[in-house]
Amino acid sequence: MARIYVGNLPYTTNDQDLAQAFSQFGTVVSSAVIKDKATRRSKGFGFVEFESEEKAQEAISGMDGKDFEGRTLKVSMAKPMEQR
Template sequence: MAEKKLYIGGLAYATTDDSLKAGFSAAGTVVSAKVIIDRATNRSKGFGFVEMSTPEEAAKAIELFNGKEFDGRNIKVSEARPQEPRASRGGFDGGGKGW
């Protein structure tokens, strides 16, 4: 069984992991649902990820929810792209100033 991760954009700030999971369960089995929270403000960043149990359920979720209203906002739903490696933010990684 190959799970399929979806990117959910345009979420209302009030949307929670639980409400996202409950909503997307209309498309099938939700393995996980995560609203991304800004560490500095402790508020939603307005996007999240839902992992469906099969590619077919993921396709159904895209069909059901992409461009549709969810918690008062029209959301965008698409297949999640693999996370890109993060660039170094400085610090003590051996690069830099030469001292």
């Protein structure tokens, strides 16, 4: 499986919206919009997991720099926590 980072999301985007937007590139295994623990408000980024690295790369190519609900997305391979 391969996980991608999706940044600059509108604050109204939820997990289902994120999965739907990226499902055109293949089966979305999981999607998560990251939220502030205290306020539960979106932090404006999330992650999408695909079955294969190939599908993840297609999603990056297809969505990086694209407009999504008025915001320009920043999409890349997700980095493991120790590499951030």
